[in-house]
Amino acid sequence: MRPAMRVVSGIQPTGNLHLGNYLGAIVSWVKMQEEGECLFFLADLHAISMPYEPAELASATREMTAALIASGIDPDKAVLFNQSRVPAHAELQWLLCGTARIGWLNRMTQFKDKSGKNREGASIALFAYPVLQAADVLLYRATHVPVGEDQKQHLELARDIAEKFNFDTGTETFTLPEPYIGETAARIMSLRNGSAKMSKSDPSDMSRINLADDADTIAKKIRKARTDPEPLPESLDELNDRPEAKNLVAIFAALEQVAPQAILDRFAGKGFGDFKPALADATVATLAPISERFNALREDTDALDAILEKGAERAKALGTPVLADAYRALGLLSGR
Numbered sequence: 001m002r003p004a005m006r007v008v009s010g011i012q013p014t015g016n017l018h019l020g021n022y023l024g025a026i027v028s029w030v031k032m033q034e035e036g037e038c039l040f041f042l043a044d045l046h047a048i049s050m051p052y053e054p055a056e057l058a059s060a061t062r063e064m065t066a067a068l069i070a071s072g073i074d075p076d077k078a079v080l081f082n083q084s085r086v087p088a089h090a091e092l093q094w095l096l097c098g099t100a101r102i103g104w105l106n107r108m109t110q111f112k113d114k115s116g117k118n119r120e121g122a123s124i125a126l127f128a129y130p131v132l133q134a135a136d137v138l139l140y141r142a143t144h145v146p147v148g149e150d151q152k153q154h155l156e157l158a159r160d161i162a163e164k165f166n167f168d169t170g171t172e173t174f175t176l177p178e179p180y181i182g183e184t185a186a187r188i189m190s191l192r193n194g195s196a197k198m199s200k201s202d203p204s205d206m207s208r209i210n211l212a213d214d215a216d217t218i219a220k221k222i223r224k225a226r227t228d229p230e231p232l233p234e235s236l237d238e239l240n241d242r243p244e245a246k247n248l249v250a251i252f253a254a255l256e257q258v259a260p261q262a263i264l265d266r267f268a269g270k271g272f273g274d275f276k277p278a279l280a281d282a283t284v285a286t287l288a289p290i291s292e293r294f295n296a297l298r299e300d301t302d303a304l305d306a307i308l309e310k311g312a313e314r315a316k317a318l319g320t321p322v323l324a325d326a327y328r329a330l331g332l333l334s335g336r
């Protein structure tokens with residue numbers, strides 16, 4: 001019997017995982033695995049759509065896998081794998097390229113953002129990125145896909161492709177995935193600039209807290225985080241023009257899994273001299289066990305590869321019949 005909810009989600013493998021990755025996507029994945037059947041993958045095929053370092057991709061993929069497991073993803077519960085190890089993703093993408101329209105892809109804002117002024121020099125992979133993303137979810141007949149603001153358009157496209165494919169072939173090959181509405185994931189900003197996302201590519205290491213940082217480093221980074229001289233206010237509205245203060249409150253709230261207002265209720269009227277040490281303690285309390293597991297696991301290449309191999313086998317078993325249906329619906333004599 002099909003489970004009531006099958007969630008599929010991917011994350012691009014990047015080295016140097018930080019608090020923004022953790023409080024953004026990863027925490028919500030950990031919750032999701034209790035709520036339905038989940039397939040989580042490292043989107044390494046997506047990673048080649050932008051300039052990147054081939055020598056670093058495999059280790060970034062393993063690092064991300066270690067970080068996910070250290071953060072609480074249970075590879076016996078969720079199906080955890082890397083995309084390139086399941087060739088059906090790439091195969092289905094090609095089949096879907098017959099259905100997807102150039103006009104649809106031309107409207108994708110991510111392509112416009114990432115290609116910038118150099119549209120002509122962008123890779124075909126960057127242009128076709130959303131078709132691969134559609135293949136990722138349609139391959140497993142996902143019922144739900146968690147979507148942040150920046151991914152809504154991609155899910156819409158996956159639905160459009162599924163609908164047109166089914167219509168054109170007169171079949172019901174694909175399930176139309178719904179957005180999974182969880183709590184909105186925290187958007188964590190740089191510790192040096194409250195208007196820029198916390199990012200592994202920021203040249204200043206002081207701008208982010210890495211999953212691999214030890215307690216002293218975390219405390220130092222929070223102590224030096226940019227703030228303003230005002231005490232913390234009573235209401236969230238009063239933080240609107242104080243992006244650095246707002247970010248620290250958001251981090252605190254996400255760590256404690258409470259609303260930001262609950263943090264203000266605790267600290268209203270107090271200055272950052274009181275707030276920052278408390279925030280550092282909360283950060284260390286959450287990250288210490290994770291970074292301990294992460295630092296142990298990231299060295300264990302064999303264990304990580306075995307986990308990814310097993311996840312890929314489970315994913316193949318789920319995706320292969322759907323891929324075969326797609327070949328058949330298109331009249332291809334593939335023998336699948």
Ligand code: TRP
Binds near residue numbers: 010012043133145146
């Ligand atoms: N594009 C997504 C991101 O950058 C990652 C991704 C790839 C994804 N395939 C997916 C997310 C399928 C959800 C479902 O965040």
